[in-house]
Amino acid sequence: MPLHLCEWHILIEDFTCFLKQSTVFTQLKDLFEVINMAVPKKKTSKSRRDQRRAHDALSQIMVTECQNCGEKKRPHHICDGCGFYNGKQIIRQNDTVATA
Numbered sequence: 001m002p003l004h005l006c007e008w009h010i011l012i013e014d015f016t017c018f019l020k021q022s023t024v025f026t027q028l029k030d031l032f033e034v035i036n037m038a039v040p041k042k043k044t045s046k047s048r049r050d051q052r053r054a055h056d057a058l059s060q061i062m063v064t065e066c067q068n069c070g071e072k073k074r075p076h077h078i079c080d081g082c083g084f085y086n087g088k089q090i091i092r093q094n095d096t097v098a099t100a
């Protein structure tokens with residue numbers, strides 16, 4: 001007895017549902033994702049790699065002494081120890097509210 005058209009439809013739907021759930025389908029999907037992945041056209045030469053890294057070195061941080069408390073601080077920055085800058089108290093001690 002031949003299947004009715006709507007019965008075929010249900011069968012195909014079930015099969016596609018089974019395919020989507022099966023591991024083979026997900027493995028194929030993963031495989032295609034790997035194939036479509038962006039890949040560099042050429043190997044980066046040691047020279048080009050090192051040229052890129054020429055600016056990667058960290059520079060030494062300048063340190064000066066605070067004129068108020070003598071603690072080491074960065075120039076043109078408020079002192080972490082006393083909160084002074086250019087002879088004026090900018091941050092109160094044990095407080096983070098700016099006064100000037």
Ligand SMILES: [Zn+2]
Nearest residue numbers: 066069079082
């Ligand atoms: Zn200070």
